[in-house]
Amino acid sequence: MTTSNGRSGNGAGRATATGDPPVLQLAAKDFKSDQEVRWCPGCGDYAVLSAVQSFMPSLGIPRERIVFVSGIGCSSRFPYYMNTYGLHSIHGRAPAIATGLAASRPDLAVWVITGDGDALSIGGNHLIHALRRNVNLKILLFNNQIYGLTKGQYSPTSERGKITKSTPMGSLDWPFNPVSVALGAEATFVARTVDSDRKHLTEVLRRAAEHRGAAFVEIYQNCPIFNDGAFDLLTDHDSRDDNQIRLEHGKPIRFGPDRERGVRLTDQASVDLVEVADVGEDALLVHDEHRDDPSLAFMLGRLSHTAKGPTPIGVFRDVDRPVYDDLMADQLDRAAAKQGAGDLAKLLHSGDTWQIG
Amino acid sequence: MTKPVQALDRVTIRFAGDSGDGMQLTGDRFTSVTAAYGNDLSTLPDFPAEIRAPAGSIPGVSGFQLHFASYDILTPGDAPDVLVAMNPAALKANLRDLPKGATLIVNTDAFTARNLDKAGYAGNPLDDGTLGDYHVHAVPLTSLTTASLKDFDITKKEAERAKNMFALGLMSWLYSRPTDATIAFLKKKFASRPVIAEANVTAFKAGYHYGETTEVFAVSYEIAPAPLAKGTYRNISGNLALSYGLIAASKLSGLPLFLGAYPITPASDVLHELAKHKHFGVRTFQAEDEIAGVGAALGAAFGGSLAVSTSSGPGIALKAETIGLAVSLELPLLVIDIQRGGPSTGLPTKTEQSDLLQVMFGRNGEAPVPVVAAATPSDCFFAAIEAARIALAYRTPVILLSDGYLANGSEPWRIPEVDTLPDISVPFTTEPNHEGDFWPYLRDEQTLARPWAVPGTPGLEHRIGGLEKADGTGNISYDPENHDRMVNLRAAKVAGIARGIAPVEVDHQDGARLLVLGWGSTYGPIGAAVRSVRGQGGKVAQAHLRHLNPFPANLGEVLARYEAVLIPEMNTGQLRKLVRAEYLVDAKGYNRVSGLPFKAEELEHVIVEMLEGASRP
Numbered sequence: 001m002t003t004s005n006g007r008s009g010n011g012a013g014r015a016t017a018t019g020d021p022p023v024l025q026l027a028a029k030d031f032k033s034d035q036e037v038r039w040c041p042g043c044g045d046y047a048v049l050s051a052v053q054s055f056m057p058s059l060g061i062p063r064e065r066i067v068f069v070s071g072i073g074c075s076s077r078f079p080y081y082m083n084t085y086g087l088h089s090i091h092g093r094a095p096a097i098a099t100g101l102a103a104s105r106p107d108l109a110v111w112v113i114t115g116d117g118d119a120l121s122i123g124g125n126h127l128i129h130a131l132r133r134n135v136n137l138k139i140l141l142f143n144n145q146i147y148g149l150t151k152g153q154y155s156p157t158s159e160r161g162k163i164t165k166s167t168p169m170g171s172l173d174w175p176f177n178p179v180s181v182a183l184g185a186e187a188t189f190v191a192r193t194v195d196s197d198r199k200h201l202t203e204v205l206r207r208a209a210e211h212r213g214a215a216f217v218e219i220y221q222n223c224p225i226f227n228d229g230a231f232d233l234l235t236d237h238d239s240r241d242d243n244q245i246r247l248e249h250g251k252p253i254r255f256g257p258d259r260e261r262g263v264r265l266t267d268q269a270s271v272d273l274v275e276v277a278d279v280g281e282d283a284l285l286v287h288d289e290h291r292d293d294p295s296l297a298f299m300l301g302r303l304s305h306t307a308k309g310p311t312p313i314g315v316f317r318d319v320d321r322p323v324y325d326d327l328m329a330d331q332l333d334r335a336a337a338k339q340g341a342g343d344l345a346k347l348l349h350s351g352d353t354w355q356i357g
Numbered sequence: 358m359t360k361p362v363q364a365l366d367r368v369t370i371r372f373a374g375d376s377g378d379g380m381q382l383t384g385d386r387f388t389s390v391t392a393a394y395g396n397d398l399s400t401l402p403d404f405p406a407e408i409r410a411p412a413g414s415i416p417g418v419s420g421f422q423l424h425f426a427s428y429d430i431l432t433p434g435d436a437p438d439v440l441v442a443m444n445p446a447a448l449k450a451n452l453r454d455l456p457k458g459a460t461l462i463v464n465t466d467a468f469t470a471r472n473l474d475k476a477g478y479a480g481n482p483l484d485d486g487t488l489g490d491y492h493v494h495a496v497p498l499t500s501l502t503t504a505s506l507k508d509f510d511i512t513k514k515e516a517e518r519a520k521n522m523f524a525l526g527l528m529s530w531l532y533s534r535p536t537d538a539t540i541a542f543l544k545k546k547f548a549s550r551p552v553i554a555e556a557n558v559t560a561f562k563a564g565y566h567y568g569e570t571t572e573v574f575a576v577s578y579e580i581a582p583a584p585l586a587k588g589t590y591r592n593i594s595g596n597l598a599l600s601y602g603l604i605a606a607s608k609l610s611g612l613p614l615f616l617g618a619y620p621i622t623p624a625s626d627v628l629h630e631l632a633k634h635k636h637f638g639v640r641t642f643q644a645e646d647e648i649a650g651v652g653a654a655l656g657a658a659f660g661g662s663l664a665v666s667t668s669s670g671p672g673i674a675l676k677a678e679t680i681g682l683a684v685s686l687e688l689p690l691l692v693i694d695i696q697r698g699g700p701s702t703g704l705p706t707k708t709e710q711s712d713l714l715q716v717m718f719g720r721n722g723e724a725p726v727p728v729v730a731a732a733t734p735s736d737c738f739f740a741a742i743e744a745a746r747i748a749l750a751y752r753t754p755v756i757l758l759s760d761g762y763l764a765n766g767s768e769p770w771r772i773p774e775v776d777t778l779p780d781i782s783v784p785f786t787t788e789p790n791h792e793g794d795f796w797p798y799l800r801d802e803q804t805l806a807r808p809w810a811v812p813g814t815p816g817l818e819h820r821i822g823g824l825e826k827a828d829g830t831g832n833i834s835y836d837p838e839n840h841d842r843m844v845n846l847r848a849a850k851v852a853g854i855a856r857g858i859a860p861v862e863v864d865h866q867d868g869a870r871l872l873v874l875g876w877g878s879t880y881g882p883i884g885a886a887v888r889s890v891r892g893q894g895g896k897v898a899q900a901h902l903r904h905l906n907p908f909p910a911n912l913g914e915v916l917a918r919y920e921a922v923l924i925p926e927m928n929t930g931q932l933r934k935l936v937r938a939e940y941l942v943d944a945k946g947y948n949r950v951s952g953l954p955f956k957a958e959e960l961e962h963v964i965v966e967m968l969e970g971a972s973r974p
Contacts, residue, residue, distance in 0.1 A: 104662045
């Protein structure tokens with residue numbers, strides 16, 4: 001489990017870079033805390049929690065080196081249910097708090113759990129800065145396009161015109177597309193998945209964990225109470241094949257029940273949806289996660305703004321860039337190599353001094 | 358012919374010029390040689406908020422005041438004895454502070470019609486009688502400087518720029534300062550441009566010789582070294598002392614230092630300084646905003662660092678919610694507020710003590726936070742160690758108060774021996790503490806501190822957060838009785854810190870019925886005022902608080918000993934409000950919020966007035 005830069009992906013990079021991770025006999029149950037899970041019945045968060053708990057043992061990282069940090073919102077209760085280290089913080093600030101933890105402890109695997117309001121409204125600033133710095137954080141954004149914990153106001157990802165308690169005549173704001181935001185911040189790993197697709201979800205989590213640096217994963221998550229069915233087009237048996245565009249690296253982008261449709265790059269610097277029979281497979285865009293330039297990934301991200309039509313899921317971008325935590329540690333190492341370990345008495349006596357008596 | 362040398366016991370000099378004239382550097386150099394010469398001293402830079410206001414304008418004036426003496430002094434001086442004014446704006450901005458009979462050295466070259474106009478002078482103050490009450494030395498500093506550099510292969514502008522060194526040379530002669538250190542300094546500073554280095558040295562020497570030979574100056578002065586305690590000394594500003602204190606606290610606790618900060622005046626220099634010392638294992642994180650600065654620090658604290666966030670009042674306001682989270686998480690976190698004039702953006706480069714109530718109460722809920730204040734520039738070193746000690750021992754956020762005056766002011770500092778500094782280390786918890794389980798909120802019976810188990814410790818995996826926690830287990834709890842208990846436990850923990858701090862010391866005087874109580878940077882002016890009142894036969898006691906929350910355990914008893922209590926503050930009475938509320942003492946205040954430190958003389962008048970009032974039947 002290494003990325004192309006040869007380092008173990010998820011945290012623990014510096015500690016295990018030169019050796020194989022210890023063999024751990026952990027199971028999903030080892031990652032369940034003793035706290036009763038208290039989301040609403042039918043909430044998509046249960047599926048994500050279960051997927052994360054089941055996939056954690058495969059990382060081979062001991063529980064004590066894993067930390068879940070969250071902000072405020074329904075999804076932010078997540079850390080309480082993981083039998084790892086955890087910190088449930090304040091609204092919007094989880095990426096900032098996690099940055100300090102990851103930057104000072106490169107031996108840890110730090111995961112951030114956040115929601116659309118937490119990450120894109122009150123905490124928008126911290127999210128984009130954590131992404132551009134490429135801090136070694138795995139950020140899971142549970143996007144249900146609604147404020148659930150405060151009982152149903154529109155969120156920064158709600159479609160325009162959303163009727164809620166705070167917008168009886170419809171919301172006025174143009175929504176964020178989280179993938180666009182992350183790519184705009186030049187995140188080195190950007191993916192999207194769906195709560196109800198356990199296999200896809202797990203695969204995307206695995207890829208995020210392998211990525212060393214900031215990994216951003218948008219998870220479409222159904223809120224059965226305040227925004228039920230927001231992603232039905234992508235999840236219902238009858239419609240999902242028509243609407244899920246599954247991105248696969250190195251392959252022409254095709255979708256539809258018989259993979260009869262596809263995505264083409266136009267000569268107008270945009271992408272559009274085409275019938276494969278009309279244009280031929282060779283005309284389709286071949287997905288390349290590793291393109292240094294995020295523009296093409298950005299175009300793909302814009303195919304559907306709020307999952308109301310054919311929508312790409314999977315890994316949009318996965319590139320290598322130096323990791324903030326490593327760079328910071330390297331500066332400390334270089335300073336110590338050059339100046340020697342800090343000597344307090346010498347420091348206090350630096351500059352002009354003089355003797356009395 | 359050798360000119361006569363007159364002995365003085367103290368002098369206050371103010372250098373003032375355009376912010377591009379290099380007045381801070383000139384002041385720093387004069388300070389450095391004066392310190393090395395053995396005088397006691399105290400400095401106060403006064404620079405504009407604008408980096409480069411229009412040249413020659415009043416808002417662009419930058420000043421540096423230095424008080425030095427042959428005895429120990431406490432303040433940078435109430436009023437300058439000597440003003441060096443590099444242009445009309447500098448003269449105009451500073452003249453009102455100059456007492457009659459003071460000495461003025463003016464750069465006549467800068468008194469052009471255009472500059473006079475920019476400064477708002479209708480006529481030329483040099484010859485219209487405006488300066489009749491002062492000893493004026495009219496010196497064409499710019500042209501003398503360029504003349505001394507005529508053989509140098511440098512531009513006219515570069516030559517003119519050396520005029521501050523000419524002025525420094527002149528002042529060095531006037532006050533019998535040694536010259537070697539400044540020459541060495543200039544050679545080092547401009548090492549990459551030897552011709553500029555040589556030009557500055559030449560200008561400096563030319564200024565010195567000018568004083569020696571010209572008839573403009575009849576005498577020079579000498580201020581003998583002060584009899585200071587034995588030891589090795591250096592000059593140190595508050596922000597530098599604070600930075601060193603934080604590095605020392607890291608060493609003394611055995612924990613790596615993590616600073617999360619966002620640039621803000623007057624705190625940025627701490628970020629700059631700490632960023633230089635990565636070989637001490639110091640991590641500095643320039644965050645995207647104030648909230649992220651303290652957030653990252655809190656994250657680092659969870660990971661086992663000595664975590665610090667530095668800022669000033671406006672930034673502290675933004676950090677409030679995170680400080681509240683730290684209260685709830687009960688993690689060590691040092692938040693440093695280097696106060697400046699408020700409200701809002703206020704006076705960024707001026708000093709004030711107006712954040713005391715903000716740091717005491719500026720959070721939602723019952724969120725007690727210990728507060729520690731530094732009293733002098735060098736005291737910032739010890740205050741930082743003490744604040745870190747409390748944060749670590751009690752697993753709590755602590756706020757350390759400094760201010761713009763301490764941050765940028767400087768004084769000689771007897772460098773402490775490292776082995777005399779306290780051990781402030783605390784152990785991490787590594788074993789289960791309750792029947793084989795780990796309870797993150799099972800408290801130490803003495804300190805009420807909770808265990809600090811850092812990620813990476815096997816078997817102690819736990820979750821903490823800002824929701825109310827059950828006493829002991831730390832699990833989320835909405836139980837009413839538990840909440841009441843936790844509120845009181847957190848309060849008792851902070852109150853209990855008083856058991857571990859030194860009692861407030863009173864500088865009592867037999868017969869004194871008035872106590873002057875202070876905190877923070879008013880220590881210098883209060884001390885100087887008390888000394889002066891006593892010199893006139895007044896009976897007055899003085900005490901100064903290092904700990905503002907909790908107060909020292911004996912404070913109530915101390916206050917009760919005096920008939921009257923005076924609390925001078927650079928705010929509208931914030932400590933006074935706390936003291937009155939806590940001890941039901943009818944303390945009087947002296948409050949002025951001008952952005953400048955108190956003058957010893959104004960406090961002296963207040964104390965004398967109170968003594969007279971108290972002696973009335």
